[in-house]
Amino acid sequence: QGPYVPARCFWVEKFCRHFSHPNSSLLPLFAAMSGNDYVDTAALEAFFGKVRWPRREGKHGRLRGLLRWLAQFSEPSEALDHVLTYLKKHQRQEMRALLCASMEDYTPSDVKLEDFFQNGRYECEAARKAGLPQWVLDALAKGKLAPFVSDALVLRSTFLHVQVENMQRPSAHSTALPIRQVIYGLLLKVPQNAGAASPSQQANELPVVCEFDRLQKTLKKTFVQAASLPTDFCDDHFPLEKLMEVPMLCRQMLLLETLRVKMSSLEPIPSHLQLPVAVTCYWVCCSEPKVKLHQLKALLLMIVSGELHRITNDPDPTVLRAEDDSIAYNEFLKWKEKKLQNEDFDLDAAHSFCQWQCSLQMALHLNQLLGTPLSEPDLSSLYTGTLVHRLYQELKSTPSVENLFSLSPKMTQLYQVLLNTVES
Incomplete structure (x- = not known):
């Protein structure tokens, strides 16, 4: 399946x-x-x-x-x-x-893969010795939690992969640091009264995770303190093994507060796009240097193009496709085939889009750790690097590209809703 x-x-x-x-x-x-x-x-x-x-x-x-x-x-x-x-x-x-x-390294593992794939059972002595909660072990085995989570939880260290970014600027992962700190706080259970402690006491009480990132072109090791979390998540009734017992509304609130957005502003957005839009709001708020308007519009147009591709290529025969969506999609494909007038690579724009990707990655990890209070997006149709760079370049020289999907009223409305949500 x-x-x-x-x-x-x-x-x-x-x-x-x-x-x-x-x-x-x-x-x-x-x-x-x-x-x-x-x-x-x-x-x-x-x-x-x-x-x-x-x-x-x-x-x-x-x-x-x-x-x-x-x-x-x-x-x-x-x-x-x-x-x-x-x-x-x-x-x-x-x-x-x-x-x-x-x-x-070639010693056969004691994991019985047949049991997992045939019966859904996963038993591993090494995993049991790590002392991880059963729901975490099950989620890791089924790919519902990323290795990033187990690295932070077991090794107390994480490796942040470098993208094609401006090496003279701080790492693109810096933007997503507050999200990672919340993840660490959930995994390592920061004491409830840590936030009220004096700075010196707080430094001693807050657990840390060793992050490997870059400083310009050099590998850098940094010890990052976990975030102090709201009472619901620090109470003794809800250690990590009972995280899924925290009311879903509380888990959703923690996710949205971390991304600095309110659920009321996401309600007009289709459920499968709410998390990417929340991340986009966070990106606009937290990125340094600040996101340019053309970068934001290029990103939102790319998201709309993915949505148009999804609905026009849905294999489900029961899904009704509007004719104007098909026409708009064909026009979009024709536009993609045209030669780009300005093929210069904008390194600062690339760095900004890397910051968005880093934020999305960590937001996905946090959303999964909290039991997906927001629907997970289809990543295969969400982001295309070459497309977002082309849209950004053309928006600078030809603002009318913003009307790329005007033949589809549905996509035009979606783009406007996305833009209004992020700008509000």
């Missing part, structure tokens, strides 16, 4: 039979020596240069030769000892440690 990734199943036993290699326990060493891991294979050239095997086997001759050479050993430790004899003495200890560490 739902979207899926086509996959093929490969069997270790068949692989071994194909290459006449009876011992599958040697395959982790084979993979590590073949450069499949973080091992400096250049240091192994002494081994590959001295071992004799047929050299005329084409592109994969070395791999086939290594498999045959390993087949003479009964245990990985025995094979590893022989490999190290071909290296210089001062290299052996370090190479042994590297190869052993890589081989450990």
Whole structure:
């Protein structure tokens, strides 16, 4: 049910039979020596240069030769000892440690995937030892919570990925810092009275998460304090394992307060677009430098284009499509095919749109952690980088592009509602 990734199943036993290699326990060493891991294979050239095997086997001759050479050993430790004899003495200890560490990564997991996919059951000893609440484990297993959440909760550290942004400005992730702090507060349960404490006491009581981000082009480590949350979320009755017992209205209020928007302003918006619009309000409010009007309009037009694409390409035969929507969509496709007059790349605009994406990403994580008080948007039709940049460039030179969807009264009205909501 739902979207899926086509996959093929490969069997270790068949692989071994194909290459006449009876011992599958040697395959982790084979993979590590073949450069499949973080091992400096250049240091192994002494081994590959001295071992004799047929050299005329084409592109994969070395791999086939290594498999045959390993087949003479009964245990990985025995094979590893022989490999190290071909290296210089001062290299052996370090190479042994590297190869052993890589081989450990191939230890079969104790997770029974059949149970998960057939019966929905997920049991993992490592996860149980982490002490995570059962609902968090279930949500992580089903992809309803992002790895970002487990990293913050278990490792107390997160890695913020860099986008195509202006490296001379602060990281685009800086805009979404207040959202991340609320996530950390929920995960790490900030004490209720932390907000009333003196600054020195508060610094000691608030838990911190180590964030890895960039400072210009350099990796930077920062310790970020979790946010102090409202009483409903700090009361002893609602630790993390009972977060889903907090009334949905309270969870929704926390999400909206974090994004600095009121539910009343989102009511005219279709439910599946309420979260992106709330994020857009937050982006306009919190971004530095401030969002330009053409950037805002380009972003909203892009959202409208995604909505038009969604309704005109809906595979459901029971969905009625308005003729003017189809006409507007065809005109939009024609517009996209036209050559852009100004193809200059605007780095500052790219940085601003990166800030929106960072804010959306963290808002999605927070929304999921709170049990989706707002509907999740269809990300596949929500954002297209090349399109939003083109819209921004053309709006600067041709303001009439704002009327791109004028042939569809429904899309025209949607654009106006989005714009009025964000500007109000």
